[in-house]
Amino acid sequence: MTKANVRVYKDLMGENEKWAEETRKLLKEKNIVMINIIGSPGCGKTTLLEGMVGELGKIFRFAVLEGDVETTADAERIAALNIEASQLLTGGACHLEAKLVHYALKDLPLDDLDMVVVENVGNLVCPAEFDIGEKAKIAVLSVTEGEDKPSKYPLLFHEAEAVLLTKIDLLPHLDFDIDLCLDHVRKVNSTVPIFKVSAKTGEGFVEWINWLNENR
Amino acid sequence: MTKANVRVYKDLMGENEKWAEETRKLLKEKNIVMINIIGSPGCGKTTLLEGMVGELGKIFRFAVLEGDVETTADAERIAALNIEASQLLTGGACHLEAKLVHYALKDLPLDDLDMVVVENVGNLVCPAEFDIGEKAKIAVLSVTEGEDKPSKYPLLFHEAEAVLLTKIDLLPHLDFDIDLCLDHVRKVNSTVPIFKVSAKTGEGFVEWINWLNENR
Numbered sequence: 001m002t003k004a005n006v007r008v009y010k011d012l013m014g015e016n017e018k019w020a021e022e023t024r025k026l027l028k029e030k031n032i033v034m035i036n037i038i039g040s041p042g043c044g045k046t047t048l049l050e051g052m053v054g055e056l057g058k059i060f061r062f063a064v065l066e067g068d069v070e071t072t073a074d075a076e077r078i079a080a081l082n083i084e085a086s087q088l089l090t091g092g093a094c095h096l097e098a099k100l101v102h103y104a105l106k107d108l109p110l111d112d113l114d115m116v117v118v119e120n121v122g123n124l125v126c127p128a129e130f131d132i133g134e135k136a137k138i139a140v141l142s143v144t145e146g147e148d149k150p151s152k153y154p155l156l157f158h159e160a161e162a163v164l165l166t167k168i169d170l171l172p173h174l175d176f177d178i179d180l181c182l183d184h185v186r187k188v189n190s191t192v193p194i195f196k197v198s199a200k201t202g203e204g205f206v207e208w209i210n211w212l213n214e215n216r
Numbered sequence: 217m218t219k220a221n222v223r224v225y226k227d228l229m230g231e232n233e234k235w236a237e238e239t240r241k242l243l244k245e246k247n248i249v250m251i252n253i254i255g256s257p258g259c260g261k262t263t264l265l266e267g268m269v270g271e272l273g274k275i276f277r278f279a280v281l282e283g284d285v286e287t288t289a290d291a292e293r294i295a296a297l298n299i300e301a302s303q304l305l306t307g308g309a310c311h312l313e314a315k316l317v318h319y320a321l322k323d324l325p326l327d328d329l330d331m332v333v334v335e336n337v338g339n340l341v342c343p344a345e346f347d348i349g350e351k352a353k354i355a356v357l358s359v360t361e362g363e364d365k366p367s368k369y370p371l372l373f374h375e376a377e378a379v380l381l382t383k384i385d386l387l388p389h390l391d392f393d394i395d396l397c398l399d400h401v402r403k404v405n406s407t408v409p410i411f412k413v414s415a416k417t418g419e420g421f422v423e424w425i426n427w428l429n430e431n432r
Contacts, residue, residue, distance in 0.1 A: 041256045041340045041369060042361020069341055071368050092371075094310060094341035122368070123339055124257045125285060125310035144360035144383070145258020152287050152338070153257060155308075167360070173389045 016130060019098035023105060023133025027116075033060075033216045034105075034116040036096075036132055038156055039140030040149075041122030044166040044199060046074045048140065049119060051199035053081050055209040060216075062115040063108050067096040069121060084108065095126035098133055115216070124149065128156035136161035136215070143167050143174060147181035154188040162193050162211060169198040232346060235314035239321060239349025243332075249276075249432045250321075250332040252312075252348055254372055255356030256365075257338030260382040260415060262290045264356065265335060267415035269297050271425040276432075278331040279324050283312040285337060300324065311342035314349055331432070340365065344372035352377035352431070359383050359390060363397035370404040378409050378427060385414040 027034055039045050049064060056062055063084035066074040075087035086104045088096060101118065108116065118134065120127040128137065139160035141149055144167055150157040157163065163185055171178070178196075185194060193211060197204035243250055255261050265280060272278055279300035282290040291303035302320045304312060317334065324332065334350065336343040344353065355376035357365055360383055366373040373379065379401055387394070394412075401410060409427060413420035 040258060040338070040361075041365055042259075042358070068368055070370055071364070073364055073368065092341075092345075094339065121341070122256070123310065123341060125308075125337070125339060126342075129308075142258070142360065144358065144386070145256075148287070148289055149257055152284055152289065154286055170360070170386070170389060173386060 016098045019102045020131040020133040023098060023102045026102075026105065026110070027133065027135075030110045030113070032110060032113050032116055034118060034134045035136050035138050035212070036118045036120055036127070036134035037138045037140060038120045038124070038127045038160075039122065039166075040124050040142070040145060043122070043140050043142040043145065045119050045122070045140050046077055047199045048164065048166060048197065049078060049117060050081060051197075051202065051205060052117075052209065053078075053083060055205050056115075056212070059209065059213050060115040061113050062117055063113055065101060065104050065116060065118045067119055067121045069094070074119065090121060094121055094123045095130050096120050096132055097130055101132040115212075124153035124156055128153075128159050139163045141165055141181075143171055143176045143178070143181070147177055148184055150181070150184040150188050157185055157188045157192070160189065160192055161215070162195065162208075163189075164208065165194060165196045167198060167200075168196045168203065169200045232314045235318045236347040236349040239314060239318045242318075242321065242326070243349065243351075246326045246329070248326060248329050248332055250334060250350045251352050251354055251428070252334045252336055252343070252350035253354045253356060254336045254340070254343045254376075255338065255382075256340050256358070256361060259338070259356050259358040259361065261335050261338070261356050262293055263415045264380065264382060264413065265294060265333060266297060267413075267418065267421060268333075268425065269294075269299060271421050272331075272333075272428070275425065275429050276331040277329050278333055279329055281317060281320050281332060281334045283335055283337045285310070290335065306337060310337055310339045311346050312336050312348055313346055317348040331428075340369035340372055344369075344375050355379045357381055357397075359387055359392045359394070359397070363393055364400055366397070366400040366404050373401055373404045373408070376405065376408055377431070378411065378424075379405075380424065381410060381412045383414065383416075384412045384419065385416045
């Protein structure tokens with residue numbers, strides 16, 4: 001008796017994963033790197049982007065996708081710097097999902113780009129749980145938020161390919177123990193590179209952009 | 217012909233609303249006020265609580281429920297001040313739900329309390345969407361987060377019975393336009409009282425605690 005062939009179907013991927021996979025294919029085809037910047041509301045993600053524009057523009061042709069619950073303020077800030085920027089509104093949801101990102105991506109002039117920078121909704125929890133097809137998640141933590149956040153919101157810091165510690169110009173005015181904060185990062189991710197940056201003084205941006213270039 | 221009585225059943229409330237309603241009944245029976253403190257990670261919610269303990273203790277017998285994704289660090293900080301504190305871990309969820317709060321509440325010595333202060337998970341989006349049976353949501357925004365957050369995360373500021381602007385001792389070191397921030401609050405909630413506080417200097421705490429006393 002010969003065994004009959006049995007076809008097995010299994011929904012291996014949920015809806016979000018399917019769109020993330022579509023996006024990864026598209027980005028590969030177009031040779032574009034997409035990074036997903038995640039951090040608390042007010043940790044300085046948009047200001048970081050504004051500060052990056054000069055150095056990043058020397059190396060990459062890039063566009064920005066701005067995720068927010070409401071308002072188009074962030075995309076307008078980036079567009080004011082003459083950078084292609086789209087606003088992705090989640091309509092109440094606390095994170096970006098892959099489908100919305102995919103549709104926004106397809107409307108970009110992909111043949112003229114090397115990089116897409118996504119700024120996720122300000123939130124340390126859910127954006128880390130949703131794959132949007134990015135090459136790397138980048139965790140942003142401002143020194144005004146306290147040292148313990150990597151332990152309290154470990155998933156993001158565990159998943160991150162790089163951690164940016166922002167607003168370091170404020171350190172002289174804060175009771176912030178930077179070594180203690182680095183310990184908290186190391187506990188959940190022992191090898192992740194950490195960049196200390198200040199959009200106000202420009203400190204740390206060259207190192208951070210160089211890392212992006214080396215790891216594209 | 218007489219009309220037959222028809223009993224109509226409708227699931228008017230979802231699971232979360234049912235537990236919130238149970239909590240409201242329990243709090244009313246015990247004559248306890250429960251407030252739900254909501255703000256970004258690192259906006260200073262736990263430090264605010266630490267700073268409130270002295271003034272609050274003059275008026276209320278109170279306990280604290282600490283919401284976090286992971287770690288018991290916050291409840292330990294409050295317990296170190298000799299205040300009854302429980303840690304509510306969401307196991308990945310970015311907000312507290314009413315059922316968990318209800319169970320934690322029932323384990324408190326309710327006959328000896330006038331107030332329960334809940335510190336929600338650090339997040340400006342979802343905690344505002346989940347009724348936990350509280351009397352009032354209190355929005356916390358630190359001046360390091362930027363002026364526009366009330367417009368970008370309007371639900372919380374719309375729902376809030378009071379807004380606390382924290383870390384105001386840092387104002388001399390920031391490019392933060394406090395009037396612009398107040399405009400953003402007023403746009404989504406024209407009447408909410410706004411308290412400017414600093415846990416470092418103690419500024420604003422008497423006014424804030426007096427408001428709690430007058431509105432209990």
